[in-house]
Amino acid sequence: MSLTDSPAKYGSVAGSETASGPLGRAALRGDGSLKVRGAATYALEQPVEGVLHCVLVQSTIGAGRVAAIDRSAAEAAPGVRLVLDAGNSLTLAPMPDFFGNTPPGDSYVPFAREISFNGELIAAVVADTLEQARAAAALLEVTYEEARSVPTFSDPRAGEGRAVDAMTKEWGEPDAAFAEAPVRIEATYETPREYNLPIEPHGLIVHFEADDRLTIYEPTQWVDGTARNYAGWFGLSFDAVRIVSPFIGGGFGSKAQGLPHSAAAAIAAKMLGRPVKLAVTRPQTFTAYGGRPATRQTLRLGAAADGRLLALDHDAASETSVTGTFTETLGIVTKMMYAVPNLSSRQNVVPVNTVLPGPFRAPGKNPSAFAFECAVDELAVELGMDPVDLRRVNEPDHDFETGKPWSSRRLLKCYDVAGEAFGWAGRNPAPRSMREGRQLIGWGMAVGTHPVYAAPGEATVRLLANGSVEVSSSAIDMGTGTYTILAQTAADVLGVPVEKVTVRLGDSRLGRAPVAGGSQLANLMTAAVHKTALAARDELVTLGLTDPNSPLRDQANTLTVADGRIGASRGGAISVGELLAATGRDHLEVTRDTLPEADRTPEERQRMFSTLAGRGALPDLPVSRHSFCAHFIEVRVDEDFGTIRVSRVVTAFDAGRLYNPKLAESQFKGGIVMGIGMALLEEGVTDPRNGRILSSNLADYRIATNADVPEITTISVGEPDYDATPLGGKAVGELSIVGVAPAIANAVYHATGRRVRSLPIKLDDLL
Amino acid sequence: MASLRSMELEINGAQYALTIEPRVTLLDALRENLGLTGTKKGCDQGQCGACTVHVDGERVLACLTLAVQAEGRSIRTIEGLASKDDTLDAVQQAFIEEDAFQCGYCTPGQIMSAVACIREGHAGSDAEIREFMAGNLCRCGAYNGIVAAVRKAAQRIQGAAA
Ligand code: FES
């Protein structure tokens, strides 16, 4: 069963003025034909003449300093053009990352002298071929002065870390309420380091066409932010840098920052005056940028005998690096999830010798759901209550954190619909009570949520004489479906078939767009294209009514545009092409953005899209906006061997209006698959002696394979939510991973009676 | 160091002459020397399946194969799957219909594996498809769509053969 099987029943998109049009339909992926032919061009496949190949060298100690690098053997190797390290590198201007960390000093070199983690970039080799560069890189003689490292926050020397003020929140009398609560639980939950691991590894081609002008082919979730970063590094204007990123082989949060390897390739290209290609190897990706940090969370829940929550205390910690702060925001959605009258929430970050962690699908929301939703399950057991009933009792009628009403919250409907499709009513609540032969069967459930974020976007719409339409923006599509839904949006407004619309994305020469992160891009870009297409339609009508050469002049008060034709509602219509030809043009082009009205300099406008300033430009809304989902999962545990298989998943989603149910379903299922891996497989393993990542490849760091994943049922209960976003959608991309791991952990408890509070759940936890 | 060597590779029915070092993998020869970038590199270690091609009809990981080893053999890549008039192969078509991908980066390898999986007679049930497609990782998690696409393509191919 799928979203698209029963659109009339649950996946309804009715209520929109354009529901009968292409937007909201299960159109096939517009870029599908290119992808199945191997004809979609990813960054490293761009045909750039005369590229040299750059290979990275990373540190092999966890802390200390590079005493010396002997470059001579590498420099003498065949084909080598340049060996780069901190001693001979061009210097750049330091640029801040998203989180406000800026490299110290007034100049920046991406190669470290002082080592703060194992796998830190220390050198690079550029040669005519990849093989030559790789062989020469192995010839570098590096002498280290090694210091003691503190590789993980499980190391006692890591200490407690420092508090993140923004994560401290308290209301009511949490301590007193907990002390007096008739039913209490307290437990500590842990998640390991997890890695984004898009199947396309990071890499780029840098081409300086002139001293002050460059093109970079690089997979990025944020073309404009990336352009700004390179411009800053090299002291160039934004317009001097062109970023090209039409296809991205997955990102999951990892492809938006200016990373050291990118600077290294750009420096090499600049110093050599030749285009340079750099592919980060798969093992190097584990330290070329950070994934999700390890987390530790202690939850205390106090409840009344009828299940009403009286107190919640959330004490969280996550790792960060010794050089910067990244906060895995563990309290970000735990405070709004249920009706809790007394609450205390706080978080420390603990510096250790690691690469700075970074955003990974549903940062904060995902690991905090593991802790919180397991704790709620434990409370249900303590109360002797069904876990769905316990959640129903605590369903909040408004957001307890902000005091605002919900823009929409259909979580109760999620319980109804998914619970029924799963057959939850047939569950025997006793652990180890359901089995088939030697297989213990467990049924667990948990919920997920994701906030709806918003930012402005910009789009250009061109109507061509042949009746076709072009839509363009620097927004990107990393498999999320942007190409397809923007074509649907324009087709919807302009009354043309989707096939008539061409979409161009991922090029900083096109209209501005913010980061594809926080599950915001679909909503904000459909809104931008919608507004722009409406403006294009209006201009076309004005042209028809007023141009001296228009055959439609003075025929009516207004004209209608549909099926590629324009005319009075009664009377003759002509094709859009005929009107354009008669008025002496071959196209009509309109660009619009969704920035709030204000006078802005071009620099300010550009800043709105290439920094996080755009988000702040939007007015604070009187409603609390979130997507929701409820996962119901069955596991089968082999009684003799402890092996765990996920055998059934049914999830209901409230993500508002779906612009394309088929593509949304793919995203929903993709997040659930990643959640299965998180629950049972994924674990970054670190050498406690020196911080080396022991699982730095796709065999030792295991992600879910096809054989680990059952048929998944997804059901949409969303309704268009125009208080959340202009076209009624809510957050889709990251929502579905949130809550999967706790649903599986709760199912494992139900199957075996074992409560595993540390991910991933392994067979030795059950033996 | 390694000296250059001239060789001829037969790829998708055409002959390609190239002069490369013997240590060049088939994957790098395709992507870096011949401009056939449809075959993807996800790990370069034989762990992800993104580089799957056919050599003499069998699935092979191009990152674990040296180009010289493929001399005198018949190589097929994703670019050679559609027919001469550009009609998509049944598997390619089914992948689009079932939305069996998102980012598309694992997709050429998935499709080359799927073609072989069906030809080998391992598309008999969903469980069998999952098992025989398990060597191709998809981080976007399109596995349900992939199973549906392989099932559908297998049925169409068998229907056409019957
Ligand atoms: S690139 Fe060959 S298996 Fe991954």
Ligand code: FES
């Ligand atoms: S479609 Fe993205 S990795 Fe498979």
